Amino acid sequence: xxxxxxxxxxxxxxxxxxxxxxxxxxxxxxxxxxxxxxxxxxxxxxxxxxxxxxxxxxxxxxxxxxxxxxxxxxxxxxxxxxxxxxxxxxxxxxxxxxxxxxxxxxxxxxxx
Amino acid sequence: xxxxxxxxxxxxxxxxxxxxxxxxxxxxxxxxxxxxxxxxxxxxxxxxxxxxxxxxxxxxxxxxxxxxxxxxxxxxxxxxxxxxxxxxxxxxxxxxxxxxxxxxxxxxxxxx
DNA sequence: AGAGAATATACCCGCAAAGGAATTTTCGAA
DNA sequence: TTCGAAAATTCCTTTGCGGGTATATTCTCT
Numbered sequence: 001x002x003x004x005x006x007x008x009x010x011x012x013x014x015x016x017x018x019x020x021x022x023x024x025x026x027x028x029x030x031x032x033x034x035x036x037x038x039x040x041x042x043x044x045x046x047x048x049x050x051x052x053x054x055x056x057x058x059x060x061x062x063x064x065x066x067x068x069x070x071x072x073x074x075x076x077x078x079x080x081x082x083x084x085x086x087x088x089x090x091x092x093x094x095x096x097x098x099x100x101x102x103x104x105x106x107x108x109x110x111x112x
Numbered sequence: 113x114x115x116x117x118x119x120x121x122x123x124x125x126x127x128x129x130x131x132x133x134x135x136x137x138x139x140x141x142x143x144x145x146x147x148x149x150x151x152x153x154x155x156x157x158x159x160x161x162x163x164x165x166x167x168x169x170x171x172x173x174x175x176x177x178x179x180x181x182x183x184x185x186x187x188x189x190x191x192x193x194x195x196x197x198x199x200x201x202x203x204x205x206x207x208x209x210x211x212x213x214x215x216x217x218x219x220x221x222x223x224x
Numbered sequence: 225a226g227a228g229a230a231t232a233t234a235c236c237c238g239c240a241a242a243g244g245a246a247t248t249t250t251c252g253a254a
Numbered sequence: 255t256t257c258g259a260a261a262a263t264t265c266c267t268t269t270g271c272g273g274g275t276a277t278a279t280t281c282t283c284t
Contacts, residue, residue, distance in 0.1 A: 155232055
């Protein structure tokens with residue numbers, strides 16, 4: 001998992017942009033207006049999202065239309081999926097950890 | 113979606129901690145050692161992960177055992193799931209956006 | 225009670241990242 | 255080719271965050 005994607009999503013305004021784009025592609029101006037951002041900040045955030053591969057741009061005349069990139073979310077999803085194993089196989093059992101600890105220490109622990 | 117969870121995961125060391133804990137619960141010392149972190153940094157990162165609800169602690173004698181929290185990942189998963197609709201319903205079509213634009217402008221655009 | 229572990233906190237420093245304002249670039253239309 | 259929109263980039267300032275080191279806290283065992 002790349003932390004760039006997560007970093008990009010971890011900023012409130014950027015997360016809002018992503019949520020907004022769920023409804024479909026939008027231009028920079030529309031995004032800025034709907035979120036109460038100033039145009040430069042909107043552009044900057046979009047740049048970061050773009051660099052992280054979360055969104056992609058299409059130039060249409062004067063406008064730049066931004067939309068979500070499927071693959072970014074697929075990757076996130078794949079990563080999350082790899083955690084299901086943890087719960088399914090109960091890899092997070094505290095008791096197991098303690099037993100493991102026991103066997104490691106063995107007799108040791110009270111200086112021989 | 114809360115940005116606190118994402119922020120917590122967006123830092124390389126913390127993400128590594130999470131990856132590490134996939135294998136099961138670990139104490140602070142073990143985490144620090146395996147990742148080449150100094151104990152205070154490990155503790156700080158764990159604090160942040162804990163505050164974000166990504167991990168949980170259990171005190172065992174002198175040690176603090178950290179493990180992943182199922183629900184944090186469930187929430188992430190649920191949020192991601194809400195994006196599937198975007199692709200399934202092709203809400204990201206650029207053409208649709210342009211048509212929408214057309215109808216909005218209608219006749220207007222070249223000052224009447 | 226005292227010593228020594230494992231861990232958490234506090235304090236300081238440097239830097240990266242976010243906001244604001246101004247400026248530049250790009251494109252379409254007249 | 256000039257004008258005016260839409261958007262990107264630049265520069266500046268501030269602040270939050272991560273690393274480093276030292277110190278406090280907590281627990282165990284003797």
